[in-house]
Amino acid sequence: xxxxxxxxxxxxxxxxxxxxSAQNCQGRLYTQYDAEPxxxxxxxxxxxxMDHFFDEWDFPQSSTIPRTFRKSVEFRRRRxxxxxxxxxxHARVYSQSGKTSTFVIRVKYRQNATWQGEIVWLEExxxxxxxxxxxxxxxxxxxxxxxxSGEDA
Numbered sequence: 001x002x003x004x005x006x007x008x009x010x011x012x013x014x015x016x017x018x019x020x021s022a023q024n025c026q027g028r029l030y031t032q033y034d035a036e037p038x039x040x041x042x043x044x045x046x047x048x049x050m051d052h053f054f055d056e057w058d059f060p061q062s063s064t065i066p067r068t069f070r071k072s073v074e075f076r077r078r079r080x081x082x083x084x085x086x087x088x089x090h091a092r093v094y095s096q097s098g099k100t101s102t103f104v105i106r107v108k109y110r111q112n113a114t115w116q117g118e119i120v121w122l123e124e125x126x127x128x129x130x131x132x133x134x135x136x137x138x139x140x141x142x143x144x145x146x147x148x149s150g151e152d153a
Contacts, residue, residue: 008090009106011059013050016098020144030096032089033057037096043137054110062110097122101144105136 014030016037028037029049040046054060093104107117114132121127121143130136 009108011054011057011107012090012093013053013105013107014093014096015046015103015105015140016096017101017103017144018099020100025144027098027100028096029053030093032093043140047133047137050105050107054107060107060110064113094122103140103143 010032012032015027016030017025017027019026025043025046026039026041027046028039029046030037031053038049040049055062096102102122104120104122105117106119107115109116114134115136116129116131117136118127118129119136119139124143126143128139130139
């Protein structure tokens with residue numbers, strides 16, 4: 001991981017981790033467009049909510065269409081965040097903090113049925129890139145494990 005300044009993008013998500021153990025991870029998600037946080041109960045729940053945001057914002061656009069055995073659930077998609085004209089409040093994203101750790105995630109692409117992007121660990125001022133959603137989850141677990149045990153990342 002390398003040290004880097006703040007990220008700026010229309011799809012930043014602040015992940016505030018309030019509770020972490022080997023079996024449990026709870027926290028809140030903050031976006032630049034919603035006044036209230038979105039709570040999550042696990043890293044999988046966090047990932048699903050983030051994917052829903054990206055679908056709702058239509059950014060970054062997915063390169064694949066998911067298939068499922070169930071009928072697709074229709075949701076009212078907001079206009080693209082790029083065309084909405086709403087101001088982006090980067091400071092709001094960076095002002096949040098979790099009880100355990102805080103991360104700002106920028107997904108640049110949703111290609112090959114996964115995510116590619118960047119993550120900043122605010123408490124440690126560390127930045128790294130990820131090539132898949134699985135790699136993102138591993139980075140989060142490694143960081144949370146090292147902060148829980150007091151080790152350096």
